[in-house]
Amino acid sequence: MKAKETVLQETGLQFFGQLSAAVSHDLKNVLSIINEKAGLLEDFCYMARQGRALDMERIDAVTAQVKDQVARADQIIRCFNRFAHSTDHPVAAVDLGETVTTLVRLAQRLLAGMEATLELQPIDPPVVITTRPLMVQELIWAAIQWTAAQRDGKKAISLAVERSGDGARVLIGRLDPLPGEGLEAVFRSATDAVREALGAEIHLDPASGMLRIDLAALAPPAG
Amino acid sequence: MDEKVLLVDDEGEFLDTLAERMRNRGMSVTTSMSAVEAIHKTEASDFDVIILDLLMPGMDGIQALKALKEKRPDLQVILLTGHATVQKGIEAMKLGAMDLLEKPADINELTEKIKKAKAQKMILVEKKAEKKIRDILKSKSW
Numbered sequence: 001m002k003a004k005e006t007v008l009q010e011t012g013l014q015f016f017g018q019l020s021a022a023v024s025h026d027l028k029n030v031l032s033i034i035n036e037k038a039g040l041l042e043d044f045c046y047m048a049r050q051g052r053a054l055d056m057e058r059i060d061a062v063t064a065q066v067k068d069q070v071a072r073a074d075q076i077i078r079c080f081n082r083f084a085h086s087t088d089h090p091v092a093a094v095d096l097g098e099t100v101t102t103l104v105r106l107a108q109r110l111l112a113g114m115e116a117t118l119e120l121q122p123i124d125p126p127v128v129i130t131t132r133p134l135m136v137q138e139l140i141w142a143a144i145q146w147t148a149a150q151r152d153g154k155k156a157i158s159l160a161v162e163r164s165g166d167g168a169r170v171l172i173g174r175l176d177p178l179p180g181e182g183l184e185a186v187f188r189s190a191t192d193a194v195r196e197a198l199g200a201e202i203h204l205d206p207a208s209g210m211l212r213i214d215l216a217a218l219a220p221p222a223g
Numbered sequence: 224m225d226e227k228v229l230l231v232d233d234e235g236e237f238l239d240t241l242a243e244r245m246r247n248r249g250m251s252v253t254t255s256m257s258a259v260e261a262i263h264k265t266e267a268s269d270f271d272v273i274i275l276d277l278l279m280p281g282m283d284g285i286q287a288l289k290a291l292k293e294k295r296p297d298l299q300v301i302l303l304t305g306h307a308t309v310q311k312g313i314e315a316m317k318l319g320a321m322d323l324l325e326k327p328a329d330i331n332e333l334t335e336k337i338k339k340a341k342a343q344k345m346i347l348v349e350k351k352a353e354k355k356i357r358d359i360l361k362s363k364s365w
Contacts, residue, residue, distance in 0.1 A: 025305045028305030031326070032237050033234065035326075069236075
């Protein structure tokens, strides 16, 4: 059996790799659009040299679309940079709302692949908790994937974050119909090492159909 | 003669712009934002070549390629991908894809591949017609 530390490193890397690959795909798509827009402007120039009148409004529109794509890429890179910095400290104070928003933005392509849309409920006031920044995202992402896998076809998943005593609670769902008995135990067992390191508990609430993750506040790092 | 192309990608802006550039080059282009819609379009119309994005929500490019080739083995498919792994390339070729191009694609390279695909399709159609004629001749006593 693998040591817990090794399991944590491996699953953490897999999660980081999965998100990084999705981001690289998104950036490739943005580059492809910019490439085609630049090509279209070249086509207009070529046609103008052949004697066709230049449509200045069309050129303005294409230029604006290029700028939109640059802004889109900038947004992706900003989110990815924030995500990458979540590995800076093993334990740190984390704004869960901000963290989950970044995660959801980065995972749009992966969610689309699962035919899932994620609706993040408003978080007010902010929920800040001392936890393991990368690992908490890994657990929430695993829960989102698990929830999406319980239903066929297109699905809308709701995600809420709230304060719970010293810790925090993340609610993901709704699961309708509820998965077979004991299935959430399989999910709990699959995320055993991460749960333990985070001091987290996972429950499926049959009344609301929500998967509930209770996160304990960890001791702040010394110094 | 115009090349009849079906372009399939879930990025609307990429789809519209590439389609416009291909039309500027004299091709007849139909677009589709999903593999399922593309399969329906191939049932309704005949295309010389299908340009298919590898990674799409729902049915992906490899699944779509499989479904298309099962129905119409003579269809010429070129895959477009943001992530050209060797493994995916081999899988696509085994399933009968004519070629695999990495995004961002060069329009001149893509145009060349479309022309080759059309020529390949014409050869297959001619062979099919020849076989049909031979079969008819064999079945008749004259």
